[in-house]
Amino acid sequence: MTVKINADTSDGLKFVSDTSGIVEIQNNGTTIITSQQPAFSAYQSSAQSGISSQTWTKVTLTTENFDTDSKFASSRFTPTVAGYYQLSGAVQTPSVTAAHFICGAIYKNGTSAFQFTLSNAASAFYPISTGSTVLYLDSNDYVELYVFGNVGGGDITLQTGVAATNFEGAYLRS
Amino acid sequence: MATLVEKIKSARPNLTDIDFATTIIVQNDSDGKGDYIKEWKHPSETRPTAEELE
Numbered sequence: 001m002t003v004k005i006n007a008d009t010s011d012g013l014k015f016v017s018d019t020s021g022i023v024e025i026q027n028n029g030t031t032i033i034t035s036q037q038p039a040f041s042a043y044q045s046s047a048q049s050g051i052s053s054q055t056w057t058k059v060t061l062t063t064e065n066f067d068t069d070s071k072f073a074s075s076r077f078t079p080t081v082a083g084y085y086q087l088s089g090a091v092q093t094p095s096v097t098a099a100h101f102i103c104g105a106i107y108k109n110g111t112s113a114f115q116f117t118l119s120n121a122a123s124a125f126y127p128i129s130t131g132s133t134v135l136y137l138d139s140n141d142y143v144e145l146y147v148f149g150n151v152g153g154g155d156i157t158l159q160t161g162v163a164a165t166n167f168e169g170a171y172l173r174s
Numbered sequence: 175m176a177t178l179v180e181k182i183k184s185a186r187p188n189l190t191d192i193d194f195a196t197t198i199i200v201q202n203d204s205d206g207k208g209d210y211i212k213e214w215k216h217p218s219e220t221r222p223t224a225e226e227l228e
Contacts, residue, residue, distance in 0.1 A: 048204075050202070051202075052177040052179060052200075052202065052209055053177060053179060053180075054179045054191065054194040054195070054200065055177065055178065055179055055200045055201065055202050055209050056199060056200065056201045056202070056212070057201070057202040057204060058203050058204040058205075059204075060204055075204070103195075110203070112199075146201075148195070150191070155177070
């Protein structure tokens with residue numbers, strides 16, 4: 001249960017109270033804002049091995065900047081609060097002097113939901129692929145960061161660090 | 175040791191790099207189970223059998 005403040009088209013302001021400590025603002029019975037607003041930010045701090053060339057691979061994000069509601073675990077964000085979420089991320093490799101490409105993606109429930117810009121060049125100084133989108137997540141949806149790439153025809157490694165390979169998200173609205 | 179993508183390319187030599195970015199998805203969920211074929215939608219090349227990928 002939650003405390004509900006509802007702008008009702010028949011009764012005007014309706015107020016339902018309980019002791020949950022959660023409050024929702026409703027438009028004619030439909031929740032548009034809740035006090036449960038999960039947000040997280042995490043990055044890769046330990047080098048990840050086993051990223052095969054041209055294989056979409058889940059990125060392990062070993063350190064959290066913040067995780068407001070403890071909804072981020074095992075490199076996966078499961079907010080449990082239905083709504084629209086702003087999500088963004090980046091995948092970066094160390095500098096390369098060979099032909100390469102690298103692309104990140106946000107996966108929803110194990111399937112690609114949004115692909116980042118593709119970094120594709122003969123050589124590059126710390127090539128990076130970044131992206132940002134808004135996804136609707138229901139109460140049991142989850143999102144993860146994946147990477148796809150090839151460096152010099154072989155496997156890839158990721159650049160670790162808060163400004164290199166990262167994933168973050170925040171609740172926008174119901 | 176050859177990766178799954180390398181084994182697929184060996185079994186289906188007509189495939190090119192672009193195929194693995196479009197019609198064939200090889201995936202690894204970093205759960206210790208390794209690479210696997212998530213999706214095969216190539217218009218002409220058939221999905222290799224497990225024996226062909228050994």
